[in-house]
Amino acid sequence: MADPQSSAAWARVDLVCLCVQCVLYSGYVVLTTSSMYLLVNPRKSRPLAGFRTRVILTAYSICLFITTTLYFIGNSEYVAIGLIDDSTNYAMYQNDSSGLWPVLRDTALIVNFWLADSLLIWRAYGIWNYNVWVVALPILVYIANIAVGIALLVATTQPNVGFTGQSVIALGTAFWSISVAMDVIVTLLIAGRLLWYRRKMGILGNDHTRHYIAIAGVFAESAAVYAICGILYIPFYTTNFPIQDLFASLFYFSSSIAPVVIILRVALGATETRKTSEASFTAHTIAFQPVEYSQNQTGSGALASLVHATDDSKVPPTVRSAQSLHVLRGNEDTYELADVHVQY
Incomplete structure (x- = not known):
C-alpha cells in the first residue's frame, strides 16, 4: 500500500491541476471557435491564406480539437474516479496505466503532440520560403518521435507496468525530450526568420512591418511558450514529484493552444503566408x-x-x-x- 501522505499529496496536486486544465481548456475552446469561424468566413477578416490553406487548417483544427477534448475528458474522468472512489490509496491508483480512461488520455495526448509538432514544422517550412532543406532535421526528429511515441503507448498499456515502470519512464523521457528538442529547433527557426524580416523591412516603415515588428507577435508565431513549458516539464518528469502534474498540465495544453494561436493569426491576416513569403526582400x-x-x-x-x-x-x-x-x-x-x- 502506498504512503497515505504521498497519496494525499498527489490527490491535492491533481485536484489543482484539474481546475487549471478546466481554465486552459475553456480558453482553448474560445480560440478554436474564433479561428474556425474566421477560416470559414474569410470576409470577416483580412486573410492572407488561400482557399486550400483555409480548408487544410480547418480540418487540422477539427482534428486537434477532437484529440484535445478526448484528453481532457479522459484525464478528468480518471482523476475524478481516483479522488472519489479511491482517495486513500490515490498514489497506487494513479500508477494504473492500463485502464480505459488512462489509455484514452495517453493516446489522445500523444496524437495531440504529433499534430502540434507537425504544424510547427509547416510554419517553419512556409516562413523559410518553402525550403525543405531548412526543415530536414526537424522532419527527421519528428519521424523518430512518432516511433518512440508508439513504443510508449504500447508500454503503458501493458498490465502491471504502470507509469513508474522502468520501460515507461525511459520511453517517456525519450519521447518528451525529443519533442522538446524539436520544438526548440523549430521555434528558433521561426523566431530567427521573423526577426530577420523585422530587420530587413524596418526601412519600409510601420505599414510594412506591422506583422513582424512586435516581439509579442514573434513570440506567438514561434510557439515559444510551448517550448518553454516543455523545457520546464522534463526535469520534474524524471524526478516523479507530485508537482510534475502542474507543469504537465501547462505543457500538455500549450501543445494545443500554441498551434491554434498560429492558426488564428493566419485567419486574421496577421502573419506571413505564401503570398507574403514569396515577396522579394532584396535591398535596393x-x-x-x-x-x-x-x-x-x-x-x-x-x-x-x-x-x-x-x-x-x-x-x-x-x-x-x-x-x-x-x-x-x-x-x-x-x-x-x-x-x-x-x-x-
Whole structure:
C-alpha cells in the first residue's frame, strides 16, 4: 500500500491541476471557435491564406480539437474516479496505466503532440520560403518521435507496468525530450526568420512591418511558450514529484493552444503566408544626387516620393528618378531636393 501522505499529496496536486486544465481548456475552446469561424468566413477578416490553406487548417483544427477534448475528458474522468472512489490509496491508483480512461488520455495526448509538432514544422517550412532543406532535421526528429511515441503507448498499456515502470519512464523521457528538442529547433527557426524580416523591412516603415515588428507577435508565431513549458516539464518528469502534474498540465495544453494561436493569426491576416513569403526582400540601392543649398529663399526642407518600380524580373535594371512633391516653407533657408535615383 502506498504512503497515505504521498497519496494525499498527489490527490491535492491533481485536484489543482484539474481546475487549471478546466481554465486552459475553456480558453482553448474560445480560440478554436474564433479561428474556425474566421477560416470559414474569410470576409470577416483580412486573410492572407488561400482557399486550400483555409480548408487544410480547418480540418487540422477539427482534428486537434477532437484529440484535445478526448484528453481532457479522459484525464478528468480518471482523476475524478481516483479522488472519489479511491482517495486513500490515490498514489497506487494513479500508477494504473492500463485502464480505459488512462489509455484514452495517453493516446489522445500523444496524437495531440504529433499534430502540434507537425504544424510547427509547416510554419517553419512556409516562413523559410518553402525550403525543405531548412526543415530536414526537424522532419527527421519528428519521424523518430512518432516511433518512440508508439513504443510508449504500447508500454503503458501493458498490465502491471504502470507509469513508474522502468520501460515507461525511459520511453517517456525519450519521447518528451525529443519533442522538446524539436520544438526548440523549430521555434528558433521561426523566431530567427521573423526577426530577420523585422530587420530587413524596418526601412519600409510601420505599414510594412506591422506583422513582424512586435516581439509579442514573434513570440506567438514561434510557439515559444510551448517550448518553454516543455523545457520546464522534463526535469520534474524524471524526478516523479507530485508537482510534475502542474507543469504537465501547462505543457500538455500549450501543445494545443500554441498551434491554434498560429492558426488564428493566419485567419486574421496577421502573419506571413505564401503570398507574403514569396515577396522579394532584396535591398535596393538608393543613390542621392548632391543637394543644392540656397540662402536667398525660405524653407526648411523638402519631401520626395519614390516612383513605384515594377517587380517584373524580365525588365532589365533601370534607374528611375523622382522629383520632390512639395517644399515645406519655413522662416530661414531652403534646401532644394535634386533628382533622387533609385537603382533596382
